[in-house]
Amino acid sequence: MGFGAVLGQSRNAGSTPTTSTGKRTTRFSIGTSTNGWTANDCDYLCDGTDDQVEINAAIQALPSGGGEIVILDGTYNIGATIDISIDNVALSGNGSNTVLVRQWDAYSGGGATFRFPLIYCDSKCEIINLTINGNNYFNFDNYGIYINLYKAKCKIEDCFLVNNYCGIYIGGTTSQSSITPCYFYIMNNYFANNREDIEATFDTINGKILNNFFDHNLLGTNIKSSSIILNAGGSSSGLYNPHYIIISNNEFIDGGIYSNCNYIIFSNNIFTEIDGNAIQINGQYSNIGYYGYNNIIIGNIIIAKDAQTILGGISLNNSSQYNLVTNNQLINGATIRNNGTNNTINNNITTP
Secondary structure (H helix, E strand, O other): OHHHOEEOOOHHHOOOOEEOOOOOOOEEEEEEHHHOOOOOOOOEEEOOOOOHHHHHHHHHHOOOOOEEEEEOOEEEEEOOOEEEOOOOEEEEOOHHHEEEEEOOOOOOOOOOOOOOOOEEEOOEEEEEOOEEEEEEEOOOOOEEEEEEOOOOEEEEEOOEEEEEOEEEEEEOOOOOOOOOOEEEEEEOOEEEOOOEEEEEEEOOEEEEEEOOEEEOOOOOOOHHHOOEEEEEOOOOOOOOOOOOEEEEOOEEEOOOEEEOOOOEEEEOOEEEEEOOOOEEEEEEEEOOEEEOEOOEEEOOEEEEOOOOOOOOEEEEEEOOEOOEEEOOEEEOOOEEEEOOEOOEEEOOEEEO
16 A cells, blocks of 8 residues: 555445554555556545545645645546645646546635635645646636635646636635735646636735746636736735736737736737737726836737737736836737836837
8 A cells, every 4th residue: 555544445335534543654645446546556545426535635634744645647526625724735646647627516606705616725835737627617716726825825837727717816815914925836837718717816925927828718808807817906005015926938829918916027928819918907096005017018929810900919008107018029910008107118029
């Protein structure tokens, strides 16, 4: 039995996962009988029904210092949230061969502060090399991965996020008098057939979105439901709320970025088949701060879908100010629109 620890018996037999009395391990393996794995192959054995039970049991069985959960090849049917609530957990699989499929459709009517993700990250954790399949349940609350921005420090890498309402959501609520900023790293992932790919709603945050591939966001020209949506907000009272996010070296096919945040760097991204704005900055002023300020848009390539496209390029809207737009290349009719003030736009190249 792998790593001498825990074996979850089939729930079809009427039993639940149990823990051995041996020493605790920092690595558990999970397999599913639907893919031919047996109790001799892994520490936890799923049976194709509510497979989150075994996965959650394995996470909770790790020592307080965390550890690794390896999900072996197969399709795992997930009927409720996988909850990563202890620090230093790495949840990993074998890419397109390890598929977690949502099997429930949740909708709160917009009133819930906690959504219904397939995976919930409430700690310092890593999610690596998994396929997160939302099964085309496109109700508002059906997220692939939810990062609690007030507690989590999370890396999501080399995953496939498909068929979700939102692939990765970064948000949360807190009653704490002070907020510890979230740190997130979203790198080398593939997004396809999601209503939204990444959405973040936050106060102060730090993160990187690097080297991802965004393939045809489902909502197309609706820029506020585009590939990446960054919404400032929350309870900070200071002006010019900082966000410090780098969005770089990503490729977008028929998708874009909407942001009303500050201190974001958009660099060296490639946008093709664009029939809406590739990058849109919306500015505003409210009693809790200024938004849409001090961003840098540099070195991006934007190719409009056709020269007749009404929108297609970079747009600085409303009260956006003090943004720098430089050294971008706009092709096939893509343009820069500046409806803000005090923005600097220079050294961009527009070609037919």
